[in-house]
Amino acid sequence: MDHLIPRPRLAESAPGSFAFTPGTAVSGPTDLVDPVRLALAVLDLGRGDDASARVRMTRDPALGPEAYTLTIGEDEVLIAAGDAAGAFYAGQTLRQLLPVEAFRSVALPGTEWRVSCGRVEDSPAFSWRGAHLDVSRNFLPKREVLRMIDLLALHKLNRLHLHLADDQGWRLESRAYPLLHEVGSHRTQTITSFYHEEPTYDGVPHGGYYTLRDLAEIGAYARARAVTVVPEIDVPGHASAILAAYPSLGATPGERHHVLDRWGISPAILAPLPGTVDFLAAVFDEIIEALGEVPYLHIGGDECVLDAWEASAEIRAYRAELGLDSPGDLHAWFLRRLADLLAERGTRAVVWDEAFVSGMLREDTIVMPWRGAAVGRRAAAAGHEVVATPVFPLYFDYGEAASAEEPLAIGETITVADVAAFEPAPATWADAERARVTGLQFQLWSERIPDGRTLDYRAWPRGCAAAEVSWTGGPARPEFTERLTRHLERLDAFGVEYRPLAGPRPW
Ligand code: TNX
Numbered sequence: 001m002d003h004l005i006p007r008p009r010l011a012e013s014a015p016g017s018f019a020f021t022p023g024t025a026v027s028g029p030t031d032l033v034d035p036v037r038l039a040l041a042v043l044d045l046g047r048g049d050d051a052s053a054r055v056r057m058t059r060d061p062a063l064g065p066e067a068y069t070l071t072i073g074e075d076e077v078l079i080a081a082g083d084a085a086g087a088f089y090a091g092q093t094l095r096q097l098l099p100v101e102a103f104r105s106v107a108l109p110g111t112e113w114r115v116s117c118g119r120v121e122d123s124p125a126f127s128w129r130g131a132h133l134d135v136s137r138n139f140l141p142k143r144e145v146l147r148m149i150d151l152l153a154l155h156k157l158n159r160l161h162l163h164l165a166d167d168q169g170w171r172l173e174s175r176a177y178p179l180l181h182e183v184g185s186h187r188t189q190t191i192t193s194f195y196h197e198e199p200t201y202d203g204v205p206h207g208g209y210y211t212l213r214d215l216a217e218i219g220a221y222a223r224a225r226a227v228t229v230v231p232e233i234d235v236p237g238h239a240s241a242i243l244a245a246y247p248s249l250g251a252t253p254g255e256r257h258h259v260l261d262r263w264g265i266s267p268a269i270l271a272p273l274p275g276t277v278d279f280l281a282a283v284f285d286e287i288i289e290a291l292g293e294v295p296y297l298h299i300g301g302d303e304c305v306l307d308a309w310e311a312s313a314e315i316r317a318y319r320a321e322l323g324l325d326s327p328g329d330l331h332a333w334f335l336r337r338l339a340d341l342l343a344e345r346g347t348r349a350v351v352w353d354e355a356f357v358s359g360m361l362r363e364d365t366i367v368m369p370w371r372g373a374a375v376g377r378r379a380a381a382a383g384h385e386v387v388a389t390p391v392f393p394l395y396f397d398y399g400e401a402a403s404a405e406e407p408l409a410i411g412e413t414i415t416v417a418d419v420a421a422f423e424p425a426p427a428t429w430a431d432a433e434r435a436r437v438t439g440l441q442f443q444l445w446s447e448r449i450p451d452g453r454t455l456d457y458r459a460w461p462r463g464c465a466a467a468e469v470s471w472t473g474g475p476a477r478p479e480f481t482e483r484l485t486r487h488l489e490r491l492d493a494f495g496v497e498y499r500p501l502a503g504p505r506p507w
Contacts, residue, residue, distance in 0.1 A: 039091025125473025
């Protein structure tokens with residue numbers, strides 16, 4: 001009971017233990033039984049009725065979303081949950097209580113599948129416990145995304161924000177606008193440098209995209225594991241890949257674009273005109289159709305260079321027609337227009353903090369303050385839901401130590417301890433502001449994450465600390481490190497090439 005990650009609200013041990021045997025079955029409502037069997041897939045538990053089953057599930061509507069209670073006796077395990085997510089998390093807790101062998105992909109012979117008796121009462125402090133995966137800068141094949149979902153799920157993280165479009169690549173099939181994937185999904189040169197180094201091109205082409213069926217699969221796979229996929233189409237900046245495919249959507253008529261072959265901020269920008277809105281509406285519709293349900297869609301809004309809007313007589317005239325004073329207001333207006341369009345489809349918009357201009361956005365738009373707490377606080381004060389995403393300490397593309405032994409990172413240094421000490425809703429804020437912070441999300445920008453192995457190294461164990469903070473609500477307690485040390489054995493069994501606490505791997 002004392003080595004769970006994230007730490008449950010309440011856990012107490014009791015004498016004795018419960019043994020899973022080949023015949024152990026689970027009973028209860030199907031929508032609760034299935035998630036538990038999935039979380040404990042390694043045990044291949046059967047489905048049973050109340051008379052035969054030794055793991056019994058009941059629905060308890062008094063328990064809030066994602067909450068569960070788990071009572072382990074010597075003869076039976078009782079689980080109560082209010083929803084499928086709560087049931088799934090009860091299963092994940094049981095999995096952590098089992099020997100680390102429960103984190104392998106199959107049960108190896110000779111393992112004793114025993115858990116100590118006790119009771120857990122658990123529920124999350126924050127509803128948004130996320131990871132952001134940039135699949136634009138370096139494409140990650142579908143199998144890596146599915147594996148990431150498995151890893152999020154075992155840490156009770158529940159949002160996968162997929163950054164599907166940026167200057168360096170568009171990563172989704174489009175039937176309405178096929179040049180997006182045909183042209184926008186690849187570049188001819190691999191980029192091996194970042195801001196503070198000279199570009200060094202190795203001439204190796206890079207590309208890849210998910211089909212709409214892949215996206216549907218990713219969404220369904222995530223949903224079964226209590227993870228919501230939050231797709232992002234970053235506009236109106238970060239749009240070179242879109243413009244390479246459809247230059248007429250750009251702010252500068254006649255300008256030719258290519259999928260960007262360097263990192264950084266590009267001056268290329270979409271025109272904020274009705275034609276662009278129609279184009280994006282069609283893309284959103286394809287995404288919503290593929291995923292089925294899309295409660296949140298991220299529309300970006302970060303790092304926009306608005307010069308081309310001011311240089312265009314047409315865009316200036318449009319802004320005057322709308323009665324807007326500045327390009328910044330037009331930027332917020334454009335994103336609001338997209339958010340309205342999403343609202344008609346039952347989807348809430350999420351934006352990076354540059355899109356937040358007080359009074360311009362829809363109030364139900366979620367703001368991600370990546371530039372720090374001050375802007376997050378202003379957005380919360382203005383009535384927006386806020387998900388904490390500050391560079392420090394939640395940019396996991398930053399390295400953990402300044403050392404030549406470490407793989408190349410964007411910057412340094414963000415340690416596990418930095419993440420564990422993070423407070424998403426600082427005590428110094430007003431209660432109303434704090435109440436609007438619904439969670440946190442760590443960012444894995446992929447300029448320097450070329451593959452799944454590097455992803456493992458960057459994401460874990462800092463992701464474990466983010467899970468701890470987002471589930472428990474506050475900075476981790478000092479004993480977190482001991483729990484984490486044991487938890488890493490689980491990640492070893494799973495096959496995660498995380499960064500060891502003691503320092504870099506020697507390869
Ligand atoms: C800033 S954060 C960006 C990304 C980069 C990242 C690198 C944000 C909304 N924009 O485009 O990938 O820094 O750390």
